Amino acid sequence: MTFKAAVLVFPGSNCDRDCKTAVETTVNGKVDMVWHEDTTLPSGLDLIVIPGGFSYGDYLRCGAMASLSPIMQAVKAEAERGMSVLGICNGFQILCEAGMLPGALLRNSALKYVCKPIELKIENRKTRFTNAYGNAQSVWMTQGNGDGNFFADEATLKDIEDNNQVVFRYAENPNGSMNDIAGLINKKGNVLGMMPHPDRAFEDALGSADGGPLFRSLVGALQSA
Amino acid sequence: MKAKVHVYLKPGVLDVQGKAVEGALHDLGWGGVSNVRVGKLLEFDLDGADQEAARGELKAMCEKLLANTVIESYKVEVA
Numbered sequence: 001m002t003f004k005a006a007v008l009v010f011p012g013s014n015c016d017r018d019c020k021t022a023v024e025t026t027v028n029g030k031v032d033m034v035w036h037e038d039t040t041l042p043s044g045l046d047l048i049v050i051p052g053g054f055s056y057g058d059y060l061r062c063g064a065m066a067s068l069s070p071i072m073q074a075v076k077a078e079a080e081r082g083m084s085v086l087g088i089c090n091g092f093q094i095l096c097e098a099g100m101l102p103g104a105l106l107r108n109s110a111l112k113y114v115c116k117p118i119e120l121k122i123e124n125r126k127t128r129f130t131n132a133y134g135n136a137q138s139v140w141m142t143q144g145n146g147d148g149n150f151f152a153d154e155a156t157l158k159d160i161e162d163n164n165q166v167v168f169r170y171a172e173n174p175n176g177s178m179n180d181i182a183g184l185i186n187k188k189g190n191v192l193g194m195m196p197h198p199d200r201a202f203e204d205a206l207g208s209a210d211g212g213p214l215f216r217s218l219v220g221a222l223q224s225a
Numbered sequence: 226m227k228a229k230v231h232v233y234l235k236p237g238v239l240d241v242q243g244k245a246v247e248g249a250l251h252d253l254g255w256g257g258v259s260n261v262r263v264g265k266l267l268e269f270d271l272d273g274a275d276q277e278a279a280r281g282e283l284k285a286m287c288e289k290l291l292a293n294t295v296i297e298s299y300k301v302e303v304a
Contacts (some may be wrong), residue, residue: 061293068290097293104295106234107241151296176239186256 050091062108063093107175
């Protein structure tokens with residue numbers, strides 16, 4: 001069975017091809033690129049990826065315009081049916097703006113664009129995105145954003161923690177994110193948003209292959225389902 | 226009608242731009258400046274003459290797009 005993914009493309013996306021290559025390389029998947037003005041997704045998908053970049057030039061707020069793009073209605077409908085959705089970097093911001101994940105991403109606390117390899121602690125290894133990480137306590141991926149500072153009000157943050165929705169935490173907080181949150185999942189467990197890039201860390205030539213198990217986890221989850 | 230929408234980060238949400246501007250103002254000698262908040266002002270023309278209805282429309286626009294109410298508050302004006 002071939003793993004099938006769609007990667008959304010907005011004006012200003014710049015990691016869409018990285019995501020395509022990551023899925024092709026790690027799980028030998030078939031990847032369709034889907035333009036944001038489309039209103040339907042290809043059939044038989046196993047994963048929708050919302051890639052990093054600067055959709056709509058980050059106008060108004062990061063991810064705000066993209067979250068209202070025509071294709072996002074289809075993504076929301078699929079997510080409600082249980083489809084796996086992975087938002088990376090700008091994709092995470094779009095998922096928050098779309099109300100598919102709680103909280104929001106603020107400007108980095110030190111006002112700096114943070115661009116470097118970064119160590120993450122795996123906080124929840126039981127998700128469909130992390131089951132292939134085995135006993136690995138921490139992994140390395142790369143970070144590249146100016147607005148990665150996760151914020152949620154006190155009640156929301158408590159709710160996120162109480163439901164084990166934090167999937168990745170920064171080993172050393174680079175941007176002021178509350179509770180060191182680098183990636184979190186929705187309550188249903190099918191929508192993951194994360195600021196670090198697994199799509200820039202899926203083979204040793206990139207400095208780390210630790211992003212690979214994330215995609216392999218999804219294949220494993222399908223096989224055991 | 227002329228519409229104005231002010232959008233600011235909510236009190237309690239760290240405004241790093243505001244902090245940076247405040248630091249620069251202090252460096253320039255305005256030591257009495259504190260609590261700087263950097264927000265946005267959107268201005269546009271709006272059809273219609275009913276100001277109350279317009280305020281309702283503007284609030285709906287803020288809730289749907291112009292502000293992210295997780296982190297931002299807004300104020301609308303019509304004239």
